[in-house]
Amino acid sequence: MQGFIIKLTRAREEDMIVTIIAEESLQTLYRFYGARHSPINMGFKIDFEVEHSLKSSIGRLRDVIHLGFPWMGQYERIRLWQQFISLFYPHLKDSEAIGDFYFALLNDASIRWKDQNPKRVAIESYVRLLEYEGRLHKDLNCFFCDLPIEDDISLIRAFLPAHKNCSHTLSINPKGLEWLYTNASTLFLSDQEIDRLWYIVNEGL
Template sequence: MQGFIIKLTRAREEDMIVTIIAEENLHTLYRFYGARHSPINLGFKIDFEAEYSIKSSIGRLRDVIHLGFPWIGQYERIRLWQQFIALFHPHLKDSESIGDFYFTLLEDAAQRWKDQNPKRVAIETYVRLLDYEGRLHKELTCFFCDLPIEEDISLIRAFLPAHQHCSHTLSINSKGLEWLYTHASTLFLDDNEVERLWYVLNEGF
C-alpha cells in the first residue's frame, strides 16, 4: 500500500515509530533498525507493507520504497512541505479509519507543489479540508464579539472569521476570501495576505 509519512518518532537505537496517512487508514507502525534500510523522512510518500502480530500492540513497517516527487531535492519546497504535512498528525492522531479523502488531498497537493507557490497550495488544500469536515465558516460573524463582519475581515486559527479590530491582525480582502471559499483558490489574495494565512494555518488545523 501507499501513504504519506506525517510523523517520525525515534525509539531505541535506530528504530522508529512511523505514522502514515494511507489510502484508507492512519497507520502507526514500528520500523526496526532504520539505519540499515533505505532512509525515510517526514513528508515522504512511500510504498510499504504493514505486518501485525499478536505478540505486539503495534504493527511492523516492512518493504519500504520511497516514491519521490520532482521537487523533493529543492530545499525550500521540502521544508515547507514538511512543515505543512506535520500539521496532519495532531489533527488525525486519534483516528484510524479515515477513508481516502486525506490521502487524495495530499496526493493532489504534492502534484501541485512543484509548479505553484507552496504556501498558496497549502492554504487551498486546507480550505478543502475545512469544507470536507464541515468547519468552513462562510457566514461572516466575528468569533470574538459575535457581530456581523461587513468590512475589514480577518481570519484566526482554523480560519475563523473576526473583525480586524477584534483580532488585531491583517485584514483579508472580501473578494479574495469569497473566491478562496468558493473555489479553493488564492487567485485574488496578494502575497501579504497569503503570508498571513500561512501563519494562521501553522497554528494548527
C-alpha cells in the same frame, strides 16, 4: 499500500515509530533500524507493507519504497512541505479509519507543489479540509463579538472570521476570501495575505 509519513518518533537505539496517512487509514507502525533499510523522512510518500505479529500490538513497517517527488531537490519546497504535513499528526492522531480524503488531499497537494507557490497550495488544501470537515465558516459573523462583518474581514485560527479591530490582525480583501471559499483558489489574494494565512494554518489544523 501507499501513504505519507506525518510523524517519526525515535524508539530504542535507531528504531522508529512511524505514523502514516495511508489510502484509507492512519497507520502507526514499528520500523526496525538496519543497513538494508532504505532511509525515510518526514513527508515522504512511500509504498510499504505491514507485518502483523501476535507478540506485538503494533504492526511492523516492511518493504518500504520511497516514491520521490520531482521537487525533492528544492530545499525551500521540502521545508514548507514538511512544515505543512507535520500539522496532520496532532489533527488526526486519535483516528484510525479516516477514509481516503486526507490521502487524496496530500497526493493532490504534492503534485501541485512542484509548479505552484507551496504556501498557496497549502492554503487551498486547508480550505478543502475545512469544507470536508464542516468547519468552513462562510457566514461572516465575528468570532469575538458575534456581530456581522461588513468590511475589514480578518481571520484567526481555523480561519474563523473576525473584525480587524477585534482580532488586531491583517485584514483580508473580501473578494479574495470569497473566491478562496467558493473555488479553493488563492487567485485574488496578495502575497502579504498569503503569508498571513500561512501563519494561521501553522497554528494548527
